[in-house]
Amino acid sequence: MADRLRLALIAHDAKKDDLVAFCTTHANFIAGCDIVATGTTGGRIADADPRFSVRRLRSGPLGGDQQIGALIAEGVVDAVIFLVDPLTPMPHDVDVKALMRLAIVYDIPIALNVATAEIILTAMEADGRNGDRS
Numbered sequence: 001m002a003d004r005l006r007l008a009l010i011a012h013d014a015k016k017d018d019l020v021a022f023c024t025t026h027a028n029f030i031a032g033c034d035i036v037a038t039g040t041t042g043g044r045i046a047d048a049d050p051r052f053s054v055r056r057l058r059s060g061p062l063g064g065d066q067q068i069g070a071l072i073a074e075g076v077v078d079a080v081i082f083l084v085d086p087l088t089p090m091p092h093d094v095d096v097k098a099l100m101r102l103a104i105v106y107d108i109p110i111a112l113n114v115a116t117a118e119i120i121l122t123a124m125e126a127d128g129r130n131g132d133r134s
């Protein structure tokens with residue numbers, strides 16, 4: 001496994017504040033990760049803390065979810081936190097579903113809400129999977 005955790009972060013608009021708050025709460029952990037994110041989400045996370053290393057892809061509706069799915073298939077994502085909005089119809093719902101399907105296919109931990117994200121981070125911390133040890 002890579003030394004730094006390779007974490008994919010995505011949030012629908014109604015959940016972006018929650019994801020930023022999550023990243024800020026766990027800033028020391030997140031700062032030790034290589035983050036890949038969909039476009040708007042990535043911008044919000046990068047603005048939250050200058051220590052966050054964020055690679056921004058396309059916005060979700062313009063292919064960002066599919067790009068993250070491709071990275072999962074390439075084996076370069078260790079975990080996904082995708083805070084979904086269950087109350088709003090999305091034009092790119094098929095892309096969201098495809099990303100989730102690939103996380104299942106490749107057995108990648110994927111948190112779809114904050115409660116599960118907390119559990120994944122706790123497990124990764126216990127496993128020594130945060131921090132730049134290079």
Ligand SMILES: O=C(CO)COP(=O)(O)O
Nearest residue numbers: 038039040041059060061
């Ligand atoms: O729509 C998204 C995920 O489906 C997120 O995309 P943005 O981060 O660009 O808003």
